[in-house]
Structure formats: C-alpha cells, structure tokens
Amino acid sequence: MGENSELSKNNPAIPIKPGSEDAWIEKVLAIGKSIVALEQTTPVTLPLRPEELAEQVDLGISPHGTTFAQVLNDLEQVAALTPRTSSKRFYNQLFGGRDPISTAAELVVAFANTSMYTYKAGGINAVIEEQLMAKISGLLGFSDGEGTISPGGSISNLLSVVLARDNAVHQNGGPFKIYTSELCHYSIRKNANITGIGRKNVRFVKTDDRGRILIDSLVNLIEEDLAQGDSPLMINATAGTTVLGAFDPIRAISRIAKKYSLWLHVDGALGGAMILSKKHRHLIDGISCANSLTWNPHKLMGVPLSCSAFIVHQKGLLEKSLGEEADYLFQSEEEGMADLGATSIQCGRRNDALKLWAAWKHHGDQGFESRVDSLMSLAQETASLIRQAPQLELVAEVASVNVCFRHKTAPAAWICRQLEVRQLALVSHALVGEEKIIRLPLVNLDTTLDDIRLFLGFVVEVAEDWK
C-alpha cells in the first residue's frame, strides 16, 4: 500500500485519488459521445501525413509519464483525428457503422478485461461463446459441429488450412495443393505460406463472367496435380468474394471435394451471413456439405471489429489440431466447464463473443435476417441508380452487397483520392480484370438510398474536374 502511494507520487500517470473512477469513466463516455458527434459534423477526416498528425498530439512517451488527465485529453484528440470509419460516408472496406448494443457489450468487455482461454477466467462468457458456436453450427446444418471465435477472417481461414492438413487424405509424397478461386481473398496465399505449404502450391481456379469458380477448371487442376504425384489437400470456396461479392457454387464444389477426398472450406467472411436469410440462403446452397466455414459478423452484421467465427463440421477436430498440455493454465476439472484454450490458436484471448451475443439477442433471428435482406436490396437499388446515371456504368451484375462501377471518363483511383481529400467520402478502388474500378460495399446498416444518391452525386461532381 505504502509502496504504491510512493510510486503514485513519483508517477503522475497513475490515478491516485480513491473514488476518482466515476470521473474518468465519465470522461471516457464523453469521448465516445464526441466521436459520435464528429461523425455528423466531419464525417470524413482530412488525410494528414504522419508528421502533420504528430504536430497535433504529443506522441512522445516521457520517462516520467504524463498526468492521467493529460492522457485522457490526448485520447480525445487521437479520437478526433481518427478516420471516421463508423460514419455513413465510409465505404472503404467491408465493415462499417455502429450497432449500439454491440458497442455497449464491447465496453463491458473492455472493463471486465477477461480472457477466454479458461473457464476459470472466462466463466459465463465462455458459455456464451459455446452457445453461439452451437447456434451457428445448427444454422449450417452441422449436426456435430463446433467452433471458435478468432481475431478475423484471415485467421479463421488459417485454421481451415491447419485442420485440412492435419486430416489430409492424400499423402502422395508431392506437396499439398490448395484450390481456390482466382478472385479469393489474399489470406489464402498468406496462409499457405504460414503453414509451410507454400504460396506456389495454391492453385487458382478460373472464374466465369460473374466471378464464380468454373468447375471444369477446378477438376482439371486436381487431375493434373494427381497425375504429377502431388497431394491435393483442400478446396477453398468463397461465399462473397472481396471485390465482386460473388458466390462460388458450393454444392457443385462439394461433389468434387467428395469425389477426390478433399477438405472443403467455405470462406464466407462476407457472405456467411446468408445463413440468416431465407431469401438469400440459396447463394450458399450445399453449405452443410462443407468441412469448415469462416464467417465474420464484423462485416455484414455490424458487430464491432473484430469478430470472426470459424466453424468445423465435427467435434474434436479443433482440439486435435490446437490442444496442448499446459498444467499451469488448463485446470478445469469439471465436466462441461471446458477451457476454450484447447480449441483456439491464441493463449490469452479477448472476448469477441459478447458483442455478437448482445447484437443477436437484441435484434433476434428476424432482426438479423432483415438486416441481411435490406443490405442486399440496397445493393440492387444502388445498381439501378447507377444504370440511370449517364456518367456511370456497372462493371458487373451485383452478386450481393458490393457494387462495382466505373465513371465513363475519370479514372477510379483519381476519383477515390479526390473524394478523400475533399472530405466527401472514403471509398476504395479495386481491380476487376485489368481495370481499376470503384468498389462500393454496402455493409453499414444505417445507409439509406438517399445516402447513396448523395455519394453518387459526389462521384459525378468530382469527376467533372478530371481533365
């Protein structure tokens, strides 16, 4: 006690007044309020260079610390300078908006600061995660499924490669081969590298004009590899590709996976949400035949980053690949009070389950379903607006929530940059074939058709300055 107060005297960074909690918690909530207010007044921040940012906040860490009050002020300033990724003008990536109930849950998580690795530390939160995993398994039609929440879709996809490798059927002496769409997310290549399979052993399957894997091309690659003595390992089917939002034909792919005894993973980071919608579930028809699935509720369901579910069709497979003895940590002795560390990649693991649970509990199955349906409709309505605009053109039919389009005269990258520097909107460009186009993902549940009209108006307006 005495030691602590001595330390506090010399180190102004440590809050010293007993009972000061209320004051700083109020200040934190005030910062939260100011972030929300700034999203209205300046929905797009000026893109400043690092040295310009460093001029606005003292970023240095001094040997003697900084007062608690000063750091809280600095935090407020950092928040003000942070790109407004929750504003309605943010269309840059596949996440956006703010779902109040899951943000509330996220605050609870920050205060509780528990870890999900053991039942002892996670308690009720571990029960919640297991319940969520069971619910998603049920929706997928996995009668014996299990799952874990990972730090993102890339890591969920990594888990699929690890489990496929540990349960490989073909061990022909030649290298393992992974088959995936030429339009897949880059984590597939990265994960091949991380697992030692190697980037060069990722086989890219050609796609049709709507961005879906061509089955003939898939079969040809597998046959070629078998003839060479290689070891086909897994097929990664994408449900909602990163740019076009396209869905690979899972049922047809599952027949090929079965025929050649390959692991079938579905990267549904974006489109896994279709399990929630009766209207759009056909897009992932055949999903119950998959071995594993990635689904990121932090994309289409508006749950705060990060929240990704990795679900596998058979209980016990996660522990087979990830379970380790650690006497100092795993001390659960009672049946049903499992330590989730045995089924996850991390040791200490933050609680990303609570915000999904809170959102799902609040909105219900029906609320989640109507969220998916309304975003899918919004994307189609946006496509109609683009068809009607003489200066704009769709690049591809809209497959889900990403609308890819071009301006007929001004280049996509130039338009995106102009929208940013003029503080009108954040949106990104992407390659479709050889062409850079504008990709507009509709993932923010608060976005209205009027917001889209405004956005498209900005695109047309800035493009007038292109010479």
Ligand SMILES: Cc1ncc(COP(=O)(O)O)c(C=O)c1O
């Ligand atoms: C299809 C697909 N898979 C995986 C990912 C990676 O997800 P995360 O950003 O959570 O790592 C993305 C990200 O956009 C994606 O579009």
